[in-house]
Amino acid sequence: MTRERIYLYDTTLRDGQQTQGVDFTAADKIHISKALDELGIDYVEGGWPGANPTDSDFFDAAPKLNATFTAFGMTKRAGRSAANDDVLAAVLNANTPAVCLVGKTHDFHVTTALGITLDENLQNVIDSIRHIVAQGREALFDCEHFFDGYRANPDYAIKTAKAAYDAGARWVVLCDTNGGALPAQVHAATRAAIDAGIPGDHLGIHTHNDTEHAVANSLAAIDAGARQIQGTLNGLGERCGNANLVTLIPTLLLKEPYASLYETGVIHDKLGQLTALSRNLDDILNRVPNKTAAFVGASAFAHKAGLHASAILKDPSTYEHVDPAVVGNERIIPMSNQAGQSNLRKRLADAGLSPEKGDPRLSQILNAVKEREDQGYAYDSAQASFELVAREILGEMPAFFEIKRYRVTVERRRNKHNKMVSLSEAVVVAKIGGEKVLSVSESMDPEQGDQGPVNALTRALVKDLGPYQDCIDDMNLVDYKVRITGQGTDAVTRVIIDSEDGQGRRWSTVGVSANIVDASFEALLDAMNWKLIRDGVKPV
Ligand SMILES: [Zn+2]
Structure with missing residues (x-):
């Protein structure tokens, strides 16, 4: 039986960056995009070229990917042609093979936020998509507020989505921008878009998690016939986040009916990278990994002592919905028992013990x-x-050396230019082979000034x-x-x-x-x- 293809579109680097406290450097973006590519994601959205300097740097240094590298932007503004819109030009200048433009499909936003007529907005969408296609790029159209728009004015929402498709968009992506939709609504509106003439294999879904349904809503759209899912690693994203690809990927590959009906660019063998990928992202962001994250959380396969743990030892499937190893996670059984000891012996063996x-x-x-x-x-x-x-x-x-004592001082004072400066100084006394060694160091770096007490201490310690x-x-x-x-x-x-x-x-x-x-x-x-x-x- 041939399985239908579902395309995975990652927007960690763009929508995910909208998370409070998240700010990727260009180097982080290169690292993450390579990891996504290695996993088998179809599209990697890199950011909005021209909108912020980091995104522009990243596009300049963009790595070679098998995935379709995609730049994000918005449809042209009213009152100028697509060719003369400098914001759109900056997006195209990133020279990505695909371009995803967001545009309005909710009548209220057109007349209130943009202050233009519904027909003007429709024409902006058509002209922008045609312009992208004329440049030889793959065009995607993100229908902003599609589900709210569909509720308020279904004819206009569908008409705008269909116009983007007719103008040449490879994908028309239905977006639950405010994250308030529920699965049944998503299913019905996606169905309506297909009935209006947009084939399902040209329809995508982009959801937010404001009612904790981003993953469920994505699946509802797939059930209705959409064939592209947009999401982020660990569900990063504004407010409550985007649809979590780390949950969606194993769901599509391991759970029925999806596993039998569909295939994705992520093959089964790559699933084992998922837990490490998820933790690695937390590491980059200095975040505490979510222990209860589905599939990849540290507690996802942790069994407390007692009935569960003893049943697990007989047959893991008694209390596990999938095998943790498949997603690169580990079963945790209380350390005191036999299984705990064999894990420990393996860890020690890795260290040569x-x-x-x-x-x-x-x-x-x-x-x-x-x-x-x-x-x-x-x-x-x-x-x-x-x-x-x-x-x-x-x-x-082995006892290499012994620290007898250390002292760190931090001083803050005015210098001769009447500017407050600080100076950290450390003294370390170590005993090495029966001999006492005293080292003193300041943390003053000629270029960067005071580097703080930890730096001073490190310098003193490694000095002698x-x-x-x-x-x-x-x-x-x-x-x-x-x-x-x-x-x-x-x-x-x-x-x-x-x-x-x-x-x-x-x-x-x-x-x-x-x-x-x-x-x-x-x-x-x-x-x-x-x-x-x-x-x-x-x-x-
Ligand atoms: Zn979004």
Whole structure:
């Protein structure tokens, strides 16, 4: 049986960027678009060229993709021709193979927001789409407020959508811009668009999650005959977000009737990347991953002790709707039992440690990890620190050096130009091979001024490590993330440091304290110790 093709259109980099607190750099956008491409997404919408400088930079440096790279913009404004609209010209100048233009289909918005007649708006849509097609580009038309428009004035909403199709749009995308529609309405309005002469394989759906129905609404449109879905990774997007592709993709591939009826550009084998992709995006955004996210959340396949866990051990399908491994996620069973120990042994083996099965120290490690995670440590994202905890308990932790004390001062004062400046200074006393070493450093960078207390401390620590110096010199801090965990008086600061060395290794370590400098120092020491172990350095 041949399955019909559903096309997936990602707008993480455009609509997803409308999320509060989300601001992608051009480098982030390159990274994300490559990951989307690797997954098998059909269209990657890069942003609105000309509308903001980051988007323009990104389009200039756009990576080569198998996916159809798409620029977003709006239909030409009234009172000028499509060829003479500078906003539209900027969109076309990005030279993407496809261009998606948003335009009005709700009569109220045409007369109130734009202040033009319904016929003028219709002509703007037609002229803009024709202009895109005449430039040899694939044209998509986003029908803004389509479902509200369809309720208010169905004839006009459908007429505008149909006009875009007749003008040559490859896809006419029905948008629930305010996110207030419900599945039955989406189904009926999508059906109406098809009945009016827009074939389903030219119809797309773009939903927002304001009633928590973005995914359901997307499926309702598919049920009615639409064949393109627009959405974002992790459901990023303005207000409550867009339709979540991370939920939609496994739903289409694994759940019936979709799995039998349709195929997408994402093949089954690629589903295993999904959990990592979702967490990676949170990492870029320094967000706490949503534990209860469908399919990819850390709790999605976590079974509490008791009845469920014992049934799961007999047959996982008793309490799981899909196999977690298929989407790259993991089953979590309470660590104290056998399955927990075998997971642990695998993690230790990855680090080159191999305690025997049944070794009592295994449960000591599990307990230590659990206790520390309760204090705020996060070992999922800090494998190197996890390894050090295990080494300590297994008696395989070399003592390279000992920190006797450290001090950091932060001074803020007026300089001779009467400007407030700050200066951080750190002193570290370490004992290396029976010898005390004292290092002092300021965080003053000639170019950037004061770099803060953590920087001063790092500089002091790496300044003189005697026999270890060569090994440490090869190491770079590449990312530094701070998060407050817990609440009220229990709140602590968690610092995660990503380090890299000349051999291309990258590792993450964690520190936790009520004091951000202490937490940073702890993560930094872990990073150094791990590096010394990996390089096979012998303690002096
Ligand atoms: Zn949107």
